[in-house]
Amino acid sequence: MNSPLDALPNAADVAIIGGGVIGSVSAYVLAKAGLKVLVIERQDIGSGTTSAAAAAALLQTKTSIKKLALANQSLKLMDNLHEQLEGRFEFAHTGSLLAACTDDEMQLIRDMNANLTDMGLEDVQLLDGWQARQVMPILGENVLGGSYSPKDAQINPLDLVAACTQAAKAHGAIFSTFTELQGIEILGDKIVAVQTSAGRVLTETVINAAGVWAPRVAEMAGITVPVFPLKGELLVTERMPPQMRGTLIAAKYLLSKARAEGESGSETPKRSVGITLVQVAHGNFIVGSTRELAGYDRRSTYEGIHDLVHQLLDLTPKLANIHLLRAYAGLRPLTPDGSPIISRTPGLPGMIHAVGFGGDGLAMSAITAEMVLGMLTDSADKALLAEFALERFTTSEATH
Ligand SMILES: Cc1cc2nc3c(=O)[nH]c(=O)nc-3n(C[C@H](O)[C@H](O)[C@H](O)COP(=O)(O)OP(=O)(O)OC[C@H]3O[C@@H](n4cnc5c(N)ncnc54)[C@H](O)[C@@H]3O)c2cc1C
Structure with a gap:
């Protein structure tokens, strides 16, 4: 460059x-x-x-007022930046959908939704399975419902x-x-x-x-x-015609992130997985990601690829025949809190x-x-x- x-x-x-x-x-x-x-x-x-980075700027995954306020203000400034730079980077408020496949996950999403409303995030709506599939037709029939946040955005890093x-x-x-x-x-x-x-x-x-x-x-x-590294593995698929808009987030992502990033009060587990899925403008899907304490090691692993694919197909069986192009990993810079x-x-x-x-x-x-x-x-x-x-x-x- x-x-x-x-x-x-x-x-x-x-x-x-x-x-x-x-x-x-x-x-x-x-x-x-x-x-x-x-x-x-x-x-x-x-x-x-x-x-x-997996290209998402999410509001509805934030579990503290302090982080939600920072992310919210940042998205507003990103709107200004996008305008100042005359749209020279891919950015849009495409929304995000947090999806549940079990009753426990649906309860987690309801609790999260109530918490977000208390913290002042307006516009987040609870959806049943049918409504969730109207927003993202790519979802499987086993999805019980979810939460939709229209302001969440997609950014090409x-x-x-x-x-x-x-x-x-x-x-x-x-x-x-x-x-x-x-x-x-x-x-x-x-x-x-x-x-x-x-x-x-x-x-x-x-x-x-x-x-x-x-x-x-x-x-x-x-x-x-x-500051210490928290490894994340991702996958990229072949290009497909447009099939979804916005970021799909598995309910498991909430647990994985909260545990790994010190928000749940429990100890950071060695490894957890909670996926997000976006389809970028070129048509490829990006599937992120694992969370693992692995020092500065940035290699993809068989377990990482397996777990990401498994969770992806749980939510979107329609992608079962898609080809994976690439697996890679990055290191999130994390602080103890x-x-x-x-x-x-x-x-x-x-x-x-x-x-x-x-x-x-x-x-x-x-x-x-x-x-x-x-x-x-x-x-x-x-x-x-x-x-x-x-x-x-x-x-x-x-x-x-
Ligand atoms: C799997 C994964 C998915 C993610 N998805 C998202 C997402 O969807 N949305 C989101 O908001 N965030 C996401 N993130 C997080 C996001 O990528 C990071 O928080 C962000 O990129 C950190 O940026 P940075 O500028 O702090 O660090 P970096 O991008 O790492 O930049 C630091 C730079 O410092 C340079 N450097 C280091 N030491 C020196 C030195 N001595 N001299 C000169 N240069 C030096 C390095 O070469 C590096 O380029 C994700 C992260 C991972 C791993």
């Missing part, structure tokens, strides 16, 4: 480490606001976890990153790809420069947007940031972290970029920032 020979500037107002969805959307928002932005990306733009990179460059941002951050120079409580594989750049502000690699970037400044860290560093205010978005990085990218800009221009919503501060983890875990 970008030449590795992009010249490294001598100085920048802000050095963003990582050209994933968080780094690239932030680069656009900051450059547009007039800051001299440098993005340092050790591979290519969008090549980290962003390249594995690589499109979004490419559009933001191009627009950020038009506002003067520099993207140094195939360039690795190797050190951060600090004097007292101030950052003075960053060292990269392509040279040294003077800067007083570093944004850590390095996804699952964020702890290593933080370590360069002597900081501990609690499942919420992101969008925060300055205590004792080193020039270092800002925008990390730990788990399975919601696409959905939360637009609001994150605005919050980072708010921190840099002293115009941030302080109550909102307090919810996502690094300090919520113990001082020994997370300070300079």
